[in-house]
Amino acid sequence: MKQSVEERLRQALDDLISAGKLPESVASLTIQVEETRDKQHGDFASNLAMILTKQAGMPPRQVAQALTEAMKPDPAIEKVEIAGPGFINFFLSNARFFEVIEEVMQKGTHYGESNLGQGQRVQVEFVSANPTGPLHVGHGRGAAYGDSLSRLLKLTGHDVHKEYYVNDAGRQMNILAASVWLRYLELSGESFTFPSNGYKGTYVNEISEALKQRVNRKYFVTASDVFRDIPADEPAGGDKEAHIDALVNRCRSLLGPEGYLDVFDAGLNSILDDIRDDLESFGITYHEWFSEKSLAPRIQSALTVLKDNGHLYEQDGATWFRSTTFGDDKDRVVIRENGEFTYFASDIAYHHDKFQRGFDRVINIWGADHHGYIPRVKAALTALNLDAAKLDVKLVQFAILYRGETRVQMSTRSGSFVTLRELRDEVGNDAARFFYVTRKTEQHMDFDLDLAKSESKDNPVYYIQYAHARICSMLRKLQESEGRLPDAVDPASYARQLTDEAEKTICAMLARYPEVINTAAGNLEPHQITHYLKELAGIFHSYYNSQKVLVEDASLRTARVRLSLATRQVLANGLNLIGVTAPDVM
């Protein structure tokens, strides 16, 4: 519908240019047409005349007049009006609105698809939480967003590759391994003060328990041997970092390379399995789980490229990347004085690898606390002679958790946190996914757990699902009485039968769906879909209350049933896009 209006304006514009009434320069102008908010202004409106004012050298209303006169007649357009400061308002022919019903029915689950992405290869990396503990509710938002975005991109013609970057190397993982081992020693009868900076969650005990079952006393060492000459922990007046690092080193030396790796993997694999299982239950699967450890051999080669390009230098015994050349606040260390690579060095190698894999576009979904990394990662890409513009980093603000009035402190280390699994168990997958994705990512979000848990009744997701279930229920009733659902009829019949204003509104809404999808995909904003669905469900509920669908008159009934079928289809398509089920019965 919108397209006919655009075509007509384009034609008028071109004609005026060839007639010499408008300068050549305006030919490249993109024509803006929008749906009117107020139907007194017609169905669609364009601001074209006002944009042209300056270059045409005429007042806007006069430009509008010229455009209107140049327009050839179009069967889809019933009336054109000039209004306000110079808007051109289009009134479409009635029959046009109802064509969408059969279009939706014909395309079914494919309705809304587009070729916006033109087969572009897009990588979406999301969640990528450290495998040092179960996912918590903060990760849930990135998970729901990343997955919905991926579905959206796939639907709009992108070749999507979903990836989880597993931080299975580094200090935190070593602390986890040490924590597992220490709990194992406790289970084996030793007693000591657990390090304040160790991982204290109960899941660690479970891993240690399983380890004990498997290896029995193979890794046993007495507590006095473990803690001999270890610097004091913070509660004892020492430094907690030094304390835990010393324990990690002691763990390594006492267990030997093989034993240490066994304990390390016990922790890593158990937690990774748990995360994978958690996400799968949440409706999220990945194409690839990319191991940071596997990157080790390639870190040096990435740094070599930087070095060859002249962007590395030595200072204070460390190797630095001159990221300030590319707009970063300060230069960054890539190889520490002790010879170890920094986390950033891995990140350079990872992004180097991503780009070498040939993606046209790379989307990183990060927690908002990582925003400071964007300049340095982009700097690294540029320094590697790669196109940093292909990298898009979306920051997801953390949800601030409340339990009633009190704020919930979240720390993976202390073990006092709400897991994603707990949230899913309490509010359900549908509510959780919908809730997470219903606001835009940059927006802070207050999340009252008590409210969310008790909210099941008020949660907007039910409102939409209910609309879907209602239609299903109605159709079941018709199946019973008629034995079948009506087939397609001539669009002209819809125009004759569907005279209620609400019916036209619903059709206009259905017709807008593909555009909503494209805008949402283009802006990486799946939240637009949830708002669209709420609106569609709303007008349908309202219609349902004012008009009976299953009326005696067969022609009218058929038209209304087909309209309902189309609405159901779009609701289902939209819900599926955000990973929410569309139930037949509620």
Added chain:
RNA sequence: GCGCUCGUAGCUCAGCUGGAUAGAGCAUCGGCCUUCUAAGCCGAGGGUCGUAGGUUCGAGUCCUACCGAGCGCGCCA
């Protein structure tokens, strides 16, 4: 101090990339079930869009400066 993300109804949030009189949902108040699911519908009240300037035909949207919130500014990950 510098940087990033924000500031819209009592609360939680939209606002279609600059358009016509700023919208929903909760919450509050008043109505609607002998009729396809009341998990629903209809109506009412509620706003200096953080503040002040600027850009233009036109600003919640763009630019600048302040105010306020959250986060970041390690040879941590």
